[in-house]
Amino acid sequence: MQHNSLNQHTNHQGSSYQVRYIDSVNAAAALFEALAPTQPFLQFAFWQALEQQQVIGKQTGWQISHILLEDAGHPIAFLPLFIKTHHRGEYVFDHSWADAYARHGLNYYPRLVSSVPFTPVTGERLLVAQGYALEQVWPVVFQAIQQLATQQQASSWHGLFIDPTLLSFLQGQSDLAIRSHCQFLWRNEGYAQFDDFLAALTAKKRKSIKVERQKIVQQGIEVQWIEGAQITFEEISFFYQCYANTYYVRGQRPYLTRDFFWQLVQTMPQQLLLVKASREQQGIAAALFFKDDQTLYGRYWGAVESVDCLHFEVCYYQGIEYAITQQLQFFDPGTQGEHKLIRGFAPVYTYSAHWLARPEFMQAVQDFCVQEKDYIDDYYQSALASTPFKQTP
Numbered sequence: 001m002q003h004n005s006l007n008q009h010t011n012h013q014g015s016s017y018q019v020r021y022i023d024s025v026n027a028a029a030a031l032f033e034a035l036a037p038t039q040p041f042l043q044f045a046f047w048q049a050l051e052q053q054q055v056i057g058k059q060t061g062w063q064i065s066h067i068l069l070e071d072a073g074h075p076i077a078f079l080p081l082f083i084k085t086h087h088r089g090e091y092v093f094d095h096s097w098a099d100a101y102a103r104h105g106l107n108y109y110p111r112l113v114s115s116v117p118f119t120p121v122t123g124e125r126l127l128v129a130q131g132y133a134l135e136q137v138w139p140v141v142f143q144a145i146q147q148l149a150t151q152q153q154a155s156s157w158h159g160l161f162i163d164p165t166l167l168s169f170l171q172g173q174s175d176l177a178i179r180s181h182c183q184f185l186w187r188n189e190g191y192a193q194f195d196d197f198l199a200a201l202t203a204k205k206r207k208s209i210k211v212e213r214q215k216i217v218q219q220g221i222e223v224q225w226i227e228g229a230q231i232t233f234e235e236i237s238f239f240y241q242c243y244a245n246t247y248y249v250r251g252q253r254p255y256l257t258r259d260f261f262w263q264l265v266q267t268m269p270q271q272l273l274l275v276k277a278s279r280e281q282q283g284i285a286a287a288l289f290f291k292d293d294q295t296l297y298g299r300y301w302g303a304v305e306s307v308d309c310l311h312f313e314v315c316y317y318q319g320i321e322y323a324i325t326q327q328l329q330f331f332d333p334g335t336q337g338e339h340k341l342i343r344g345f346a347p348v349y350t351y352s353a354h355w356l357a358r359p360e361f362m363q364a365v366q367d368f369c370v371q372e373k374d375y376i377d378d379y380y381q382s383a384l385a386s387t388p389f390k391q392t393p
Contacts (some may be wrong), residue, residue, distance in 0.1 A: 017137070018070045019144045021081075024051060026069050031075040031127060039123045040290040040297070041116045045267040047063050047080075053260040056117050061085045063110075069137055069145045076129040079139040081145070082113045083152055089255055091120035091335045092160045092181065097365060100157055101155060106358075108155045112145060115160035118255045120183070121297060122161045122336040122350050134169045142173075142355075149357055159353040170353045177354045177366040180376040182383065184345035186331035191324045194317075197344065205342060205388030212309040216277075219307065221284070223318055228269030234263050235309045239274060239286040242302030256300070261288065274316050277303075277310060287314045289322075296323045298333040316343050338383070347383035349376075 022028065032044040040046060056062035062082045069077035087095065090113060101108035103105040114125050128137055145157045162170065170176055191197045200207045216223070226235060240258040247254040265272060271292060277285040285303035287307055301315050316333060323331045332342055339345075354369075356362040 010204055017076075017140050018073075019140060020068045020070065021065045021144070021148060022065045023066075025066065026152075028066065028075055028078045028127075030070075031078050031129060034129060036129055037123070037124065037127070038292045039295075040268065040271040040292060041119050041121055042123055042127075043268060043271070045183050046116075048266065049263040049267065050117060050372065053257050053263060055256050056082070061088070062117055065112075065148060067141055067148075069140055069144075071132075074129075076132050078127040079125065079141055079145075080114050080116070080117075081148070082109045082117070083148075083154065084113045085109050089118040090115060090158075090160060092179070093160065094158065094354075097118070097156075097356075097361070100361070100364070106155070107153070110152055110154045112149055112152075112154050112157040113160065114158070119299070120161060120350075121332060122163055124163050124166070125159050125161075126166055134166065134330050138169065138173075141248045145355070146357075154357070155361075156354065156356040162351055162353055167353075168349050175355060175362070176367045177356075177362070179352045179354060179369045181302060181350045181352065182347050182376055182380050183335055183350050184333060184337065184340040184383075185348045186320055186325055186333065188327070188329050188331075194324060196323045197219050197320060197324065198270045201344065201388045202390055202392060209317070209343065213313050215309045216307075217311045219276050219279065221279050221307065221310070221313075223275060223313065225318070225322060226274040226276060228265060228272030228274075230270070231241065231265045231274050233262060235274060235276065235286075236265055238283050239276070239288055239300075239302075242283075242286045242304055243288070243300045244302065245304060246302040261300075273322065275314050275322075277314050285310050285314050287318075289319060291328065294328060295330040296326075296328050312343065316340070316345075320344065338386075341383055341386045342388050344388060346387050347380045349380065 010089060013373065020027065025044065029044060037043060050056045056064060061084055061365065063363050065083055067079040068075055082373055087093065098108040116123065126141065128134060148154070149157060167178070171178055189200065198209060237258060240261060244254045271290055273289040275287045275289065276283055284305045287298065287301035289298055291297065296319055298319050301311065303310060319331050333345060354365055356365055
């Protein structure tokens with residue numbers, strides 16, 4: 001495990017903070033336990049599974065070098081940090097920036113990335129212990145990012161899907177660029193059942209959804225919800241067959257492994273839900289969802305048979321129905337896809353923060369993000385106008 005210290009910054013008691021670069025989340029276990037994040041992708045068990053099943057690590061292009069900040073030996077802040085040689089599994093695209101470096105004969109890789117691998121979900125990126133404030137820890141963390149960039153000859157740092165608290169703070173930092181993005185989210189407006197949701201839609205869209213759902217029934221397909229604790233190894237194996245197939249049909253290898261998913265079933269079952277579609281008791285499709293006390297997260301899906309409207313049923317309508325049944329406030333179906341709009345999902349902003357080591361490129365990226373925001377704002381408004389809900393008088 002790699003250890004380094006920075007002693008240039010003092011805390012409110014006059015002593016120095018210590019910075020460690022760690023190659024395993026295990027060193028931050030005490031901080032995770034103290035903070036007890038509720039979002040599944042911020043839980044210690046999720047990060048442990050990523051590491052132990054080797055879906056991240058140097059051999060995958062996700063070389064781990066997390067930043068752990070300590071005060072008198074006690075962990076007080078954690079920033080996930082990866083040294084990356086590619087863009088896969090990030091869902092925020094900066095290929096044009098890499099092209100600009102290449103045109104100038106410069107290396108854009110490696111680059112540093114703070115994100116939850118393979119997970120385009122807004123959440124805490126900088127975990128800070130109670131009793132400490134962002135303005136206390138960020139200067140030390142940012143200095144550690146820059147020091148690692150120098151050591152690794154990395155071009156840049158990218159903080160992806162940052163939460164509103166960190167966003168608000170980083171917007172005041174002149175040495176960063178803040179980039180806007182747009183995704184889609186379903187909100188529970190106090191619906192008691194799926195028909196209440198349908199009643200909020202225009203007649204045309206309501207009829208369209210009913211037709212799509214009826215197609216599944218007419219083909220003799222049944223859909224069941226399997227809560228995490230009831231998911232068997234055979235069921236996770238079938239799900240993985242479906243999930244992997246979505247990559248194989250495109251000539252790609254899946255990011256994640258069956259053993260990764262099975263470890264999650266064993267270590268955090270209360271935050272998993274498997275939706276399985278079958279015909280004559282033979283599985284044909286499956287989707288794995290995550291959940292917390294407010295939100296359902298649609299993440300991984302696949303099918304072994306092509307069936308009209310099956311994706312919409314398994315990934316969207318079943319998720320909406322489950323969220324209503326369980327009185328969850330939100331359903332996050334994943335990134336991209338305007339087809340979500342006509343099925344009741346509305347646009348939401350997401351954000352990322354970026355730092356480039358070369359000042360001339362940093363200025364160019366800041367200018368780009370300002371210009372791009374106008375396009376994102378237009379897209380957001382256009383998407384908002386395309387939602388299927390009745391107009392309120």
